[in-house]
Structure formats: structure tokens, C-alpha cells
Amino acid sequence: MKKIALMLVVVLVLFSVVSCGPKEEQSAEGPTELVISTWGYNEDILWEDVFKPFEEEHNVKIVLETGNNSERLTKLKTNPNSTVDIMYLAEAFAQQGIDEGLFEEIDYSKLSNGEYIHPKAQYIVDRNSGPAYTLNRAAICYDPNNVDIEINSWNDLWDPSLKGKISIPELSTTFGPSVMYIASNKAGVDITTDNGEAAFNELEALKPNLVKTYSRSSDLANMFSNGEIAVAVTADFAFDRIKDAVPDAKYIDPAEGGYINFNTINIVKGTENLDLAYEFIDYALSKEVQDRTSKSLSESPINTQVELSEEDAAKLTYGENVDKGNTIDYTFVNTVMNEWINTWNRILNQ
Template sequence: MHKKVLAASVFWLMSGALASAEEQTLTISVYGFVQEEFTEALYKPFEAECGCKLVVETGNSIERLAKLEANKDAPVIDMAVFSLADALSAARKGLTDKIDTAKLSNYDKLYDFAKDPNGDGMSVGYTIYKTGIAYRTDKMTVESWADLLKDEYADHVALPNITTNQGGPVLNMIGKALGKDSPDLKDAMAAVGEKRDAFVTFYVKSSQLVQLMQQEEIWAAPMGHFSWAGISKLDLPIGWAATKEGDAGDMNAMVLVKGSKNQELALKFMDFWLSTPMQTKIAEMLIDSPANKEVVVAPEIAEKLTYGADVANKLTFLPAATTLDYREKWLAEWNTAVAQ
């Protein structure tokens, strides 16, 4: 009899614990792209492992940052992902907490530059990407970022607008090629401004580039490598330039929302996302390039990603603090030197 009572007690205790776990809800804020793929690769497997519910909110960075700020005193988001500049902006506004990396078993598997990308302990990089130059190998030779400014090429080149995520890094690389890579980007903008009437366009969406390439209106354009898959499918001789300055680098990072009631669960989700199996699966599905240096993928997958130590360690990262501190000055200078 006592054994039956004890067994029943254990059963109800276990049932109560499971019910409690099932009732846990983690709310995350992410970019809106490839969410079906993320659901298959990441969200559902995590829910199965934690026995919890994952609520996913999407939107652009401005909208998502605004929501964090509007709910600062009573957070409705537990964890978010942003660009490094937006992650730093959130930290400066007091919207995020330090991440206890001791609770991330996969932290040491990350590239060193992804571990604390803004140097404030408030973010962890989960995907990296490079920005380089896609170009027509039959029309031109590209050995330096400065080649985009040559008279014989400029009228077949598209450059990103300064308002895009690629704008600052591209100008930084052009400045580097000219030997004038100051954070105000003034010299690079002046050089671009001198040829502003020659360039085909200053694009605001990378999706424009596929059509421009296909119609042979452009021969070259700097772009994030996430756009390479679409460009490389064109029936044209297009290559990725191996410039002497290398490629620009950037990454997206995870942040922990200050005051969240589910920080422990958020840390578990972060760790799950950073794990070698998850980072490998996400890479193989061509969703994101891995920040986990232990990931191994086939060569045909690797060429479509920002992948491997040889590639990652040669990237030039424009500090997020530079982007934040100079963003308004860049726009003012761009309007004067380029957009006039």
C-alpha cells in the first residue's frame, strides 16, 4: 500500500514537473527571412529538446529595437538577434544584459572574434558573412577594391548606398585600398563622388544586382556573400574577386534582453544554436555561415558560405562603435559628396 502511494506521489510530481516545463515559453526576436528553414532546422528541434514553446517575432531591426525600448520596464522579448551595430545600440540604451558565457558549453568553439564581438560582454556572434566583389571575369580584372574606380570600369559598376549594411564596410575597403581608411570615410566618399555620374546605380537592395548582372548593365558590384548564390546561378562568367585587401567582414549576434523572466531558457537556446550539430545543419541548408569553428561541410557547400578559418581570419571588420558613432556623419558626407 505504502509503495503504491509512493509511486503515485512520484508520478504526480513528475507529471507536475513536465507540465511546468511544457508551460515555459521563450519569446525571441529575429530577422524575417528564411523563417520556414529556421523552423525546420532550429526551432522545432529546440522545442522537442526543452519541452517548451518557442514564440518567434520577426521584423526589421528598427522595428524590433523600438519594441525592446517601448517595453523596457516590462520586457515581452527574452532574446534577440541583431547586427553588431544594433546589438551595441541596444546595449547602450540599457536594453540588454551581460551574457554568462560560463553557461554556454559551446562558447569556446566559436571563432575568437565572435565570442564578444563588441567587447562589452553583451553579445555573442552566431553567424559571419563577408562582403566582397562579384565581377564579370571576361570583362575586367579586379585585384583591388580601388579597381572599381577605374575609368574603364566605373560605368559598369553598382555600389551600395551608404544607408545599407554594406555601405560603410564597402567604403572602408575602398579607403583601405586608397591608403586612406579613416573612420569618417571622407576620402573614400570623395573618391566615389568624383565618379558618381559614371556608376550605374547606388543600390539599396542586393536583390537588384541579379537583374542588373543578367541584363549586363553591370560587370561588378560589392555585395554580401549571402547574395552570391543568386548571382552565381546566372549563365555568365562571374567570379568572386580575390583582392589584395581581402573582404569586409560582418556578423549577426545574439543578445539577452534585460529584465527577461526566461533568461536561463534563453541561454539554453543560445547554446543550442551555437552547437556544432545545429551550426552544421544550418550551414548545410545554406541558411547562415557558421561562427562555430568546428563545423565541417562539403566543398560544394563551403564555396557558397563564408566558411573556414582561412577565410574568416582574413576578414576586415568595421567596429560597431565606429558605425554607430559616425552613422549620421557618413550620411551627411554622402549627401554632400555623392548624392548631390
């Protein structure tokens, strides 16, 4: 009996060690680390409305790498030991990364919210690229007190009465390429057929109306308030600041439509957290998250299930503004950008 009792004790001890071991090991490992490369603005709101809820739901610790598009993409290109799993980028820069093989192709069957991406961004889905998760647009802002015409069309920018009154974005900025498309369309030429030759002819004709090109949209408010300019091609997110400086300022979509930029989320090739990266992207595309960020971050939703009030929609790119908006083919633009920059600087910056 003593032997049997002793054997039972040994078995119970061994069982308790085996059963407790994995639990202790699991708790010791802690949450999975997910490294996200993104812009550095509105971090406090992003943590509250996007990152923290995901961390709690998935037992994840999110680590951010921040900087502008160019800095972060260059860092990824030049660092073979990068730990970044997911990268937020504007469409032009995302396409650069795709062309250089830096990102995974996306299997949209793994994204339950992929079917709700706005049709305007469907071409990105069709390429199996990282999806658009929000968008913004370039249109025309003008001070009606300092112009002699009512502006309704992109072609109105060439009106002689606007001499010395206009600012346009630098070519290397998010909406710089849209100016090339605007000019080429004025000439009645498909820009992909002549690599922008007709556009540059039109920009040369526009030069008397230009005060300067700008790199920072935040500078526009001062330029308007000082009377330095009366018209600008600018992004929707810059208008509130201009409106604060010039209360009568108008922001209009020309008859031909504005130009849309999609901000995207891509998965870095070779990530060890592939499944988790898919989970995060699906979460970022969800109606719940997009509804929150449309209000707290003024991010225009890409999910067609999101319904905005008239007041909220007025501040964003939504509804008809998206439907009639124009897109830019960055698979083409990125192949000619270096040549364009040289010609642009020769014509407009000398």
C-alpha cells in the first residue's frame, strides 16, 4: 500500500508540473509586438481610437515608427533588418514600394471588410496591393473678394484676370502630379500618351498667373491672409485653416471633379506577423473604426457602410465628391517623375 501511495504522489506531482508549465510559459511570453510605420500626427487620438482597442482585443503591443512618407520608405529600402510589419503610405509612395518589391501581395479573401472598399479605389484591390483606408482630394480654394470671376472649372486658372494670384503645389508633394493631369486635360491630351509634354506647355502659359509653388499646405493660410495669393490648388484638409484666416474663402470642386489621393496600408514583405497584419488591416477597414476616425481625425472613410451627417460630410471627401473625383495612375507617374521634376524646375522654378 505504501508503495502504491508513493507512486500516486509522484504521478500527481508530475501531472501538476506538466499542466502548470505551459501556462507559466505563455504568460511569460506576453503580448505579440506589432511594428507599424505611420505619420507622426494626431498620435494621441490614434492611440485612443485605433491602436489601444486593437491591442486589448488581440493581446498585442503596438510599436510605432513615425516620419513622413519619403523618410520611412527610404528607411525600409535601406535597412535589411527592418522590424516594420505594416506601413501607412500615401498612394504615390506605396506604389514606389510595390514597384521595388517591398510589400506583400494582399489576399483579399482574408479581409472580411474588403468588399466594402469604395469602388473608386477598386483598381488598388485589383492589383492585390495594400488597400486604401482613407482618402482626400485636391480642389480649388479662392477668396471671392480678391478675384473678378467666379471659378467653376480647372480651366479658369488660366484666366488672365488671375495674373499674379495663384499658388499650386510643388510637383514632389502629394497633389503635385494632379497639376500635371489638370494641365494635360486642358490641352485635351491623355497625359500617358505624350509623357506630359502638352501639360508643360500649358504650365508655361499659366506661369504669369502663378505667384509661387508651395511645399507645405500649412503655409497657404498666411499667403491668403496677407493677400499674397487669392487662389490655390490645395487639399481638403488645408481648407479649415485657410477659412479661419479668410472667413469668406470658398473651396469648390471644379466641374471636371477634384483629384483624389488614397492613403494605403501595406504589409512589409517577410513579416513574421503576417496573420496579425491581416487582422489589423481588416480592423482598420471596419465600419466601426472608420466611423470613429471620420469624426475624431477627420479622415474620409473608404468603407461604404459608413454614413456621415451632412455636417460631418461637409468637412470631408465623401459622397458625390468621391464619385466624380479623378484618380492618378502612379504606375505611370512614378516612371516619369524624375524627368518631370527636371522640366518642372526649369519652367516654373527659375
